[in-house]
Amino acid sequence: MTFEINGQEHTLDIPADITALEVIRSLLGLTGTKEGCGIGECGACTIVVDGKSVNSCLMLGAQLDGTKVLTVEGLATEASLAPLQEQFMKNHGVQCGFCTPGILMSTHALLEENPDPDTEEISKALAGNLCRCTGYQQIFASVKAAATASRDDRITGGKNG
Amino acid sequence: MADFKYIRPDNLPEALDFLWDNGQDTAIIAGGTDVMIDVKSGKLDKKYLLDISRLDELKGIELNGRDLCVGSGVTLSEIYTSALLASNALALQKSAVNFAARQIRNIATIGGNVAHSSPCGDTVPSLLLHDAIALVADKKGIQHIPMEQMATSAYMSSLTPQQIIVKFILTPYQDGYADFQKIGRRKELAISRMSMAAFVKKDSTGRISFLKLALGACTPVPCSMGAVEAFLTGKVPTRELLWEAGGLLAERMIEITGNRSSTIYKKPAVQGLFMRILFPMVGS
Ligand SMILES: Cc1cc2nc3c(=O)[nH]c(=O)nc-3n(C[C@H](O)[C@H](O)[C@H](O)COP(=O)(O)OP(=O)(O)OC[C@H]3O[C@@H](n4cnc5c(N)ncnc54)[C@H](O)[C@@H]3O)c2cc1C
Ligand code: FES
Ligand code: FES
Numbered sequence: 001m002t003f004e005i006n007g008q009e010h011t012l013d014i015p016a017d018i019t020a021l022e023v024i025r026s027l028l029g030l031t032g033t034k035e036g037c038g039i040g041e042c043g044a045c046t047i048v049v050d051g052k053s054v055n056s057c058l059m060l061g062a063q064l065d066g067t068k069v070l071t072v073e074g075l076a077t078e079a080s081l082a083p084l085q086e087q088f089m090k091n092h093g094v095q096c097g098f099c100t101p102g103i104l105m106s107t108h109a110l111l112e113e114n115p116d117p118d119t120e121e122i123s124k125a126l127a128g129n130l131c132r133c134t135g136y137q138q139i140f141a142s143v144k145a146a147a148t149a150s151r152d153d154r155i156t157g158g159k160n161g
Numbered sequence: 162m163a164d165f166k167y168i169r170p171d172n173l174p175e176a177l178d179f180l181w182d183n184g185q186d187t188a189i190i191a192g193g194t195d196v197m198i199d200v201k202s203g204k205l206d207k208k209y210l211l212d213i214s215r216l217d218e219l220k221g222i223e224l225n226g227r228d229l230c231v232g233s234g235v236t237l238s239e240i241y242t243s244a245l246l247a248s249n250a251l252a253l254q255k256s257a258v259n260f261a262a263r264q265i266r267n268i269a270t271i272g273g274n275v276a277h278s279s280p281c282g283d284t285v286p287s288l289l290l291h292d293a294i295a296l297v298a299d300k301k302g303i304q305h306i307p308m309e310q311m312a313t314s315a316y317m318s319s320l321t322p323q324q325i326i327v328k329f330i331l332t333p334y335q336d337g338y339a340d341f342q343k344i345g346r347r348k349e350l351a352i353s354r355m356s357m358a359a360f361v362k363k364d365s366t367g368r369i370s371f372l373k374l375a376l377g378a379c380t381p382v383p384c385s386m387g388a389v390e391a392f393l394t395g396k397v398p399t400r401e402l403l404w405e406a407g408g409l410l411a412e413r414m415i416e417i418t419g420n421r422s423s424t425i426y427k428k429p430a431v432q433g434l435f436m437r438i439l440f441p442m443v444g445s
Contacts, residue, residue: 054264
């Protein structure tokens with residue numbers, strides 16, 4: 001099986017019965033992606049596959065073949081996306097941090113699709129990501145700040161160019 | 162964990178060939194949001210897992226004349242965002258709105274929903290509402306199965322291990338009011354879960370000129386709502402009238418299911434669900 005993860009191509013031979021989450025965490029050692037419930041309800045294991053957020057705990061590893069995957073480790077290496085994480089730090093969107101990788105991935109997929117979401121759109125996109133610490137307000141604020149920051153970036157970028 | 166082999170055919174004929182020879186020993190996986198639960202708990206006791214999630218033949222939403230075709234591999238997210246469905250099968254589109262969360266909707270398919278959780282799946286009432294016919298294929302040919310026959314508890318045995326649902330053919334409805342609502346949580350006992358889809362048209366005098374209803378419930382309810390539809394058609398909907406119609410619907414259900422203990426819960430539930438769906442018709 002061959003797939004790309006965070007811009008790097010991997011060819012692996014995997015057992016048929018393991019999940020995408022196990023491929024990412026155990027075989028590739030990318031432990032940023034978390035396992036919470038293991039049954040598709042908490043969103044801690046969210047990754048982005050071909051642009052779409054999915055629960056890696058419910059995806060068969062073999063189904064990654066031929067896809068492009070982004071995990072939380074890939075956000076930081078793509079310089080242009082680091083601001084998303086910065087905004088979460090600034091706006092206190094992170095407390096214990098367990099939900100954070102999943103929330104960042106859902107947010108990333110949302111902002112790619114809709115660079116300027118309103119609160120309801122953010123809430124819908126993050127409905128599958130449970131957080132027991134923050135009460136969500138700080139998370140919504142972080143997403144909004146990230147959207148605004150990247151919009152300002154685009155505007156000044158346009159002026160300069 | 163289970164011991165099986167993963168197979169991913171390149172096209173539908175290849176998949177059907179494989180099932181013809183190995184159907185008994187094979188589980189099909191589309192989005193996997195139901196199947197993976199069994200894989201993970203080691204309950205999947207098959208030799209093969211056949212991945213149909215990339216078959217082009219199962220994809221796409223199209224309007225061909227009076228046939229609205231929805232591929233079995235269409236995801237709930239695709240249903241959610243489809244402009245074609247919003248204008249031709251609004252109730253189906255609405256059934257995707259409160260379906261799990263985005264990560265699940267992005268991979269869960271309508272075919273998997275019907276094949277697995279019929280008749281409790283959220284897409285089922287809307288498929289019934291639109292008189293959907295499932296196009297089901299095996300190596301030897303194609304069968305057209307009306308949704309009413311699929312949405313019975315007997316359904317699981319009526320789809321053979323050699324068959325794949327290819328698509329659903331719906332009758333489109335335009336320019337009216339449509340909605341889908343559900344009660345009961347997914348994890349609760351199946352019997353307490355219920356859902357309903359409706360399509361309504363009113364004429365210039367405010368009377369109901371066309372009404373169709375469909376119910377999803379985990380009892381073998383033949384979904385004939387004819388009596389209720391006839392009762393309301395031609396009338397101006399008021400709160401009292403709708404309440405009476407909801408009562409009629411509940412009685413019909415009790416008649417059909419037999420007076421079991423579960424119906425005690427169901428009568429007010431059916432009436433309430435009915436009001437919730439049709440109330441926007443009052444005075445608008
Ligand atoms: C957290 C969570 C929340 C959920 N919320 C909801 C909800 O709100 N509403 C709801 O209705 N469901 C819900 N579900 C259940 C599930 O997501 C749906 O039933 C989904 O539509 C299944 O589709 P799938 O493609 O993932 O099916 P799969 O898991 O791939 O397959 C399901 C079954 O259908 C068979 N199958 C699949 N495609 C075909 C085909 N084309 N032909 C023949 N057989 C086929 C498979 O063999 C299997 O037996 C939820 C599940 C989870 C994990
Ligand atoms: S671990 Fe995957 S959704 Fe909870
Ligand atoms: S920060 Fe602790 S779960 Fe969200």
